Amino acid sequence: MRLRAGRPPIHERMLPVACRLVPAAKRLDWTREWQAEFWQLRHRDGRSSVSLREALSLSYGLMADAAWLRLDWTRISAQGSAAGCLTVLSAYCLLCAGVELVLAGSLHSFARTVASHFTGGFVFVAIPGIFAAIATYPLRPLKCGDKDPRSARILSDRTRWSLFLSAKIGLTLALGFLFSLVASGPLRMAIGGKADWLELLMWAVFVTAGLRWALLNQEQRCQKCLRMLSQPTRLGPPSRNFLDWSGTELACAEGHGLLHVAEMQGSWCWYDKWVELDPTFQGLFTA
């Protein structure tokens, strides 16, 4: 079956639809490439018409290509982002909750187990753990407290920073709690009430390690876009700190700023030093 001449074939009509899936930065090149391919198809061996099967295959190809580019772009932009971090933590929490639900047998039994373990033990480990972690690991003071007037974001950088940190700590604690429940479940069946001690120990380890990770992870993020800093560069002569500076410098991939991590912390550089870059620097970082 061949398509009627005069009306654009299906695959050519699909092009603007598939084009919307392609990330904006690549859209123009992508459309140009496919248009060149369609031209080739129309002018091959003097044949101008395309069979329905070919048109459908090309339509699928268009969509698959556009979808692949979108997925790859999403994967790249989620790497190191705040949303990506929270999504991964939430997914692990759901996985642990799902396993515990299966082990508990029913939703009612699951809710009862979670409530009793949470109020009966976890809270008593988590609350002192939070205070201890914050007291022993003071966060670097935020530099970018004011909202950028050019930014379209509703929340200020400071609010976003605090909300992300709170959500990350909450999810990390929830993950530690749920994972301990899942891990101690089979032990409880084997050794009974003695498993409670092991559970307490696991909570203490997970709360301490989890909070430490959450705070350390926060330190290694850009204060503006909350992405993980990258491109660590060694600066200065090592171990020569008199009238000189040595350490590692990390940069935000979007060019928002640099983080100086001193090799040896002194009274003048207790925290890692965040240097916010002027928007004119962004051209150096983004392709």
Added chain:
Amino acid sequence: MSPGRLSHSVAMLLKALSLGYQFGFEIMEVTGLPSGTVYPALRRLERDGLVTSHWEAEEEAFEEQRPARRYYVLTRTGKEAESTATKRYPLLSRLLPEKLVKTL
């Protein structure tokens, strides 16, 4: 993408590129692979550094009265992967003919 993990269709694609076929339609024609396989594979190969792409010069395309094409070329890593793939799938060399004439 490690050479050991190359699928048959990716191996065909690398072979076609090594034989001088340079753009999507040409590769589809010679390999018989559908566009839904060829294009995402080309993007993946480009992301993994096995293939690089460039636009044809506008003047060249204008002389032939057609739109400019996007050409794909094997990188050094791509050539190594292609030779590994050829060793793994020896029939590929017989399956795909060498490009003799320029596609208009």
